[in-house]
Amino acid sequence: MKNKKQSKIKIVLPVLFTFGASLMFFQADAQADSTQTTTSADQQVALTTNVNTTSQNTNYQSLNQSTDNQQDATQANTQTAVAGANDGVSLNDQDVQQANSKPVIDTNPGFSTNQYNVTATPVSSSNGTNGTNGAASLNTAGLSSWDINFLNSIHDGALNGWRQYGVLPSVTAAQAILESGWGQSGLATQGHNLFGIKGSYNGHSITMPTREVYGGRSFYINDAFRAYANNNESVQDHGRFLAVNSRYHNLLWQTDYRTVTRLIQADGYATDPYYASSLNAVIERYGLTAWDREVAEINTGHIDNLSVIGNQINIQGWHASDSYNSKMHHFIILLDGSTGKELYRTEVSGYYRQDVQNAYPNADISGWGGFNINIPYSSTFAGKNIQVVSRYTYNTNGEPNGGKDIYFNPISLNANTGCLDNMSLDAKTGTINIAGWHAADASLNKKYHFIIIFDGSKQVELGRFLVESGSRDDVAKAYNIYGANKSGFSLKLNFNPALAGDQIQVISRYSDSQNGEGNNVDYWFAPKTFSENRAYLDSLTVNGNQLHVAGWHAADQSIAKPYHFIIIYDATTHQEVKRQMVESLSRNDVQNACPNIYNDAQSGFDLITTLDPSLNGHEIQIISRYSDAKNGEGNRVDYWFNPVKVTIR
Structure with a gap:
């Protein structure tokens, strides 16, 4: 073992209704209840309907969304x-x-x-300058989207096969391509088994037909093959398979792909005399040695957290590297991510990370490359995109000398x-x-x-x-x-x-x-x-030519409209018959049922009036109106109850 020393990221409707048109020329959609029985608001409030309003927007803001708004408010008088x-x-x-x-x-x-910035990615990936993304570093010209996705699906497993077992990634990838037909074999599609390894894996297997040769004769039998959760598991298990079989030990930790392909054929992995040359052709055709370079020289890391906690900036992360000596110093440098200007630097002591040690056991420094520091939050950092630089150097002032840097992606402190x-x-x-x-x-x-x-x-x-x-x-x-x-x-x-x-x-x-x-x-x-407008007609009765109506009407827009009118409207001829100012009555039941509507406590009305016999057989409509004018015009808010056919004797 070469190691000498040694989470969350901040990535960081309205309609104004005016009621100025004359009643004789305007009628809103009827909204009401025509039930003749008297009922309390507590029982009937669910049946009322808002009119002359739009649906209210919720005032809640999701706690996990992110943005900035450029809208400017015109200042009110110095208040x-x-x-x-x-x-x-x-x-x-x-x-x-x-x-x-x-x-x-x-x-x-x-x-x-x-x-607000999103949570960091797992420790197995890197957001430093050396990070790659599977097929992105390869020659994929002419490949289908299936093939490219297949390469991405085996990338991490191939790299981990080297880190854990010393199997060269380019050779592992070439074997997976040849033996699974780019992941399209029956074993690959049904059990993610890319190499035809028999038995079970973590207790999981799949039964498939296979051809066996006994005494020079071929037979097809059903046999158990290892089944995996994904392609990466299959690739990593393939590395373990080679590592635990002593005849393949000569190819482990070899860095030249031609040496590895020659040895794997000589060790008897396959009987095809052209197996090594076939692997070489695949490696060269798609540039699979790019994956070898990812593990040959390690210089990678991750920022697990950069955020303001209290009055301090907390920075957590790690930096694993092959370019390290125990005499070096580890510096964390903060840059303005927009201008590149240095804002802060400090030397850090090792903060051991077992997870990093497990992922990069052969790096010169990995587990002890962790860092967890707090620095005072000030206007130097507020609102800026902060870029963290991790540096190994022989210089005590943190200037470059002998080691490697990682420039992490900028993170906003905004x-x-x-x-x-x-x-x-x-x-x-x-x-x-x-x-x-x-x-x-x-x-x-x-x-x-x-x-x-x-x-x-x-x-x-x-x-x-x-x-x-x-x-x-x-x-x-x-x-x-x-x-x-x-x-x-x-x-x-x-x-x-x-x-x-x-x-x-x-x-x-x-x-x-x-x-x-x-x-x-x-x-x-x-x-x-704030445009709630609810009402209920508790009763409407006609006795001879006498009309008796009672109910309630509560409306936010009744504020500063002290005059309450009940209007009788002929819905048959579309004409107003009469209007009468009424006293707004106390309605505790409405207040209890609708506590968030203005004037709910004084929303009741009760009116007895006469009807002209000419209205016999007509549909009449009751309108409750609040107005700021004594004649019922001016600024007003109405509630139109459903029409009711009346009989006048």
């Missing part, structure tokens, strides 16, 4: 109020007026998705992720309750945390509020991101007409400026529309 834990904060009236003057824009509001845990209307308090978290590597030295309320329908900022970042140990456990343990936020926002009907977005911003401008990192959460 930087510290949000209290229990008191609701309000939008600035001037900002609301400016927003109301803007038209709805025909666009889907943009939002961020989580930007994680930016968040989750909106809650964004809901509490009708009892009249506030939108907002809570969630936002963690970002680039939030370093940005001590001001703002929650910005943005109208996605009109593409205008409604307000911004300075909040205190709260403790989130759950986020810190799940994500290695700077500031994850203090990434929480919460805000109670007083409900406002500007928040009803449009798509409202929450933006979490870290800034180095007290007004939220300057150097910032934002996370745009998906929009949510």
Whole structure:
């Protein structure tokens, strides 16, 4: 054994509805229940239907997505109020007026998705400069996709056959090609047995017909052959087969393919007199010696983790190499992956990795080539693509001298992720309750945390509020991101007409400026529309020419619309018959059933009125309307119940 010394990677909708058209010229799709019996809202709420709204977008953000959003918010009037834990904060009236003057824009509001790096690949592969990918290094001209996939499927097994048993990869690959017909033999397709080895493997076998010769005569019999989970297992087992049979020991650890093919034929592996020359032809035709070069000089490694944990960058990985001497020093150097500028270097001591030792037992250094270091996180690294260089050198200052380098693929320290845990209307308090978290590597030295309320329908900022970042140990456990343990936020926002009907977005911003401008990192959460509009007609009865209707109507967009009307509409002639202002009645049952709809507690109505005898036999339709005008016009929100045919005596 030549060894002298000696995981996760960060790779790092809205529609605004206005109801300004005259009732005589506009009728929404009927949405209602025509049941005549009186029923409580607790029983019937599931039967109600929203009208004049679109489906709401969920406010949840997946914790495993990744992105950055380039959308910019136009700043609202200098509104930087510290949000209290229990008191609701309000939008600035001037900002609301400016927003109301803007038209709805025909666009889907943009939002961020989580930007976080993926988990590292297993230790058996390398993302260093010496990594290869099976057939990628070979001459594959004229090969089918099947053939190329076959080469990829035996690559790792062929290399491991050398590392564990000393069988040259090019010869192993050529044997697999010839003996399995590029993996298309019956044994290969049914049991991944590429070399016709009999018996069982880990208790698994497959029975196949085979020709045997006894006394000069051929017979076909059924016999057991080893069965494998994949082609790589078959290739590795082939290496073991040669290693445990003493007659093949002379070919082990030989590095010249012609020597190995000559010896394997001379040792009696095959009776074909042209077996060695056939193997040589395959090796030369497809350049299989490229696989020999992968194992002949080892200089490979892997970064298992590069992420921010607390206030430090943690870097874990390994570097196995044949160009190593016990007098050398091991340095880890960090470069700006975009500019190549060196940011940091440090000498590291050996951190033993048994898994690496097992994979590269004959390298000058493998197991003791592991490293696990922590360095202070600073603005030098924040937001940059970090390229790790592992270097073996005789020089104590880390400059090159005698050893080998590996330049690993750059990894971004620009994680930016968040989750909106809650964004809901509490009708009892009249506030939108907002809570969630936002963690970002680039939030370093940005001590001001703002929650910005943005109208996605009109593409205008409604307000911004300075909040205190709260403790989130759950986020810190799940994500290695700077500031994850203090990434929480919460805000109670007083409900406002500007928040009803449009798509409202929450933006979490870290800034180095007290007004939220300057150097910032934002996370745009998906929009949510507060446009619930539910109702139920508890009863509709006609006694003589007297009409009695009772029910309830709760709507988010009823805010700032104090006038409640019940409108009688002739659905037969499509004309309004009459409208009457009513008192909104207390409905605790509705409040219990629909706690997140504005005005749910005062949503009831009860009206007795007369009908003209000319309406006998007509279908009438009840419309509940909230309006900001005493005549029922102006800005309004309607609910149209299903038509009911009436008989007037």
